[in-house]
Amino acid sequence: xxxxxxxxxxxxxxxxxxxxxxxxxxxxxxxxxxxxxxxxxxxxxxxxxxxxxxxxxxxxxxxxxxxxxxxxxxxxxxxxxxxxxxxxxxxxxxxxxxxxxxxxxxxxxxxxxxxxxxxxxxxxxxxxxxxxxxxxxxxxxxxxxxxxxxxxxxxxxxxxxxxxxxxxxxxxxxxxxxxxxxxxxxxxxxxxxxxxxxxxxxxxxxxxxxxxxxxxxxxxxxxxxxxxxxxxxxxxxxxxxxxxxxxxxxxxxxxxxxxxxxxxxxxxxxxxxxxxxx
Numbered sequence: 001x002x003x004x005x006x007x008x009x010x011x012x013x014x015x016x017x018x019x020x021x022x023x024x025x026x027x028x029x030x031x032x033x034x035x036x037x038x039x040x041x042x043x044x045x046x047x048x049x050x051x052x053x054x055x056x057x058x059x060x061x062x063x064x065x066x067x068x069x070x071x072x073x074x075x076x077x078x079x080x081x082x083x084x085x086x087x088x089x090x091x092x093x094x095x096x097x098x099x100x101x102x103x104x105x106x107x108x109x110x111x112x113x114x115x116x117x118x119x120x121x122x123x124x125x126x127x128x129x130x131x132x133x134x135x136x137x138x139x140x141x142x143x144x145x146x147x148x149x150x151x152x153x154x155x156x157x158x159x160x161x162x163x164x165x166x167x168x169x170x171x172x173x174x175x176x177x178x179x180x181x182x183x184x185x186x187x188x189x190x191x192x193x194x195x196x197x198x199x200x201x202x203x204x205x206x207x208x209x210x211x212x213x214x215x216x217x218x219x220x221x222x223x224x225x226x227x228x229x230x231x232x233x234x235x236x237x238x239x240x241x242x243x244x245x246x247x248x249x250x251x252x253x254x255x256x257x258x259x260x261x262x263x264x265x266x267x268x269x270x271x272x273x274x275x276x277x278x
Contacts, residue, residue, distance in 0.1 A: 040074065043081045053077055118261050124253045130242070132249055137239050145196070145207050146233040148189035150174055151181040151225050158219030158226035165215060171230050180225065189230070195237065200224070207231060 037051040053070075056077045061067045068076065092098055148171060152158050161174055172188025179185040196204035206220040206229055215230040242249075 041078060043078055044085055046081060046085070048077060048081060056080070115258060118258060119254050122257050122261075124250050124257070128253050129246060129249050132253055133242050133245075136252070137245070140239070142195065142237040143208075143234050144193050144237050145231060146193050146235075147191050147207055147210075148172065148175060148230045148232060149181070149184065149191060149203075150179045150189050150228045151184075152178060152228075153180060153225050155219050155221070155226050158228055161228050162215075162217065162219065165228070171215065193235075203227060203229070 037049050039047045039049055040053060041048050053074060057067065057073050060073065060076065067073075087093065093102070150158075150161055150171070152161065157178070161169075161178060164174060165171060172190075175185050175189030179189055181189075184191055196208060199207070200222045202220055202222045206216055206227070210216065210229065210231040212231055212234055216228055220227040220229060
């Protein structure tokens, strides 16, 4: 097996700064509730509303990876409120470690809110999307390759196989009898069509350097062993349609907006390293 465990989409590499916006809005008791935020239950006089439940549900769902039934979610929210009230009654919020953690949570909340506002104030335009599609997608010339390989444990074995190929030996026959990649060996070393990102870097680099119909003149070392690679065919990859990746492009542009905003903040800020200072 020479495929990497995951294939990284090229668009993912475009995003320079990734900040997740997950705002759990702070609850504020109000004398009256709007139709969109109605009371649900009172816990020792504290009213929990539909907005409280929505915010809590978003947090729980993100943490668990799945949503709870509504009644179970409400019961869990009530339990949290009871624990909160008990902690306040015991003065836990005054403990130094809790004060520090609350300050950290407050900073995270406000930082995320600043992200949300920044993206809201500078929405992504169609022109920006079209430009990044042209610059980062259409302009990329990516090929797929159809190749065979023979994988062995040592460089000496690989050199011996290359010598046999130089004398006219059949590549597929040698793959079936010599290759330790048993899956491809059964097919005469055939790996089918693949993109460079699907293979380990050493393998992809060697394939890209080959001419169609040729095999590597020197063994190629990777984490799996030593390869002899034969390139059978090359074809260009058709870029995805704009509409099919529009949402991903929006995320890329949003990251660019955010990166520019944070970069500007850094330029204006006075940042002094205290590492190593006494």
